[in-house]
Amino acid sequence: MTDNAIPPARLLPWASPEGKPCYLLTDGSGRLSRAADAVESVQLGMADDLLDHAADMLADEQVTTGQLRFLLARMSEALTDVRRIAESRGARLLAYANGGR
Template sequence: MTTPNELRLLPWSGSGDKPCYLSTDDPDGYMSRLADSIEAIQLGTASELLEEASEALDSQGTSLDDMRCLVKELTGALRDVYRVAASRGHLLTTSDPREPTY
């Protein structure tokens, strides 16, 4: 089992929008693979929304309602990407990235 400072922040929230953590030493376990898959989906969605936002900003015909909807979706995607970055950043701090791994 991992120690408390090695818990993995999962890419979803629990009740009351509280963070969920995974305690395992098996990166190939079911929950680890599920979290990896959901993170990949979240990052892909953010990438698609970024492209959509760029197109909407370049278009003179984008309505205010469309922009509001897009901003709402971008806010959710940014929240997801931030959670992924925080989780991966925490994983990096558990080992010194400057030390070579052989």
């Protein structure tokens, strides 16, 4: 890639209201890039918290089916977020390794 080439689009850590992926063309230094970085950080932190909560609930023999279903729903949401973050970061690493920004 040359210095004048357009960098690859960044997959953002949120979806459109229709559930479609959102992308950003950026050099990685703008306000929206920083907002996306902050959202990713929050999403990863929430996933960590859910893993800790899951460990506690699985150790509790009094946990109800409803509680486990609720936890599983939140974990599914978190896994979707984490997968999107991994896809976005992987694409940016690949672009960087191939001479991109």
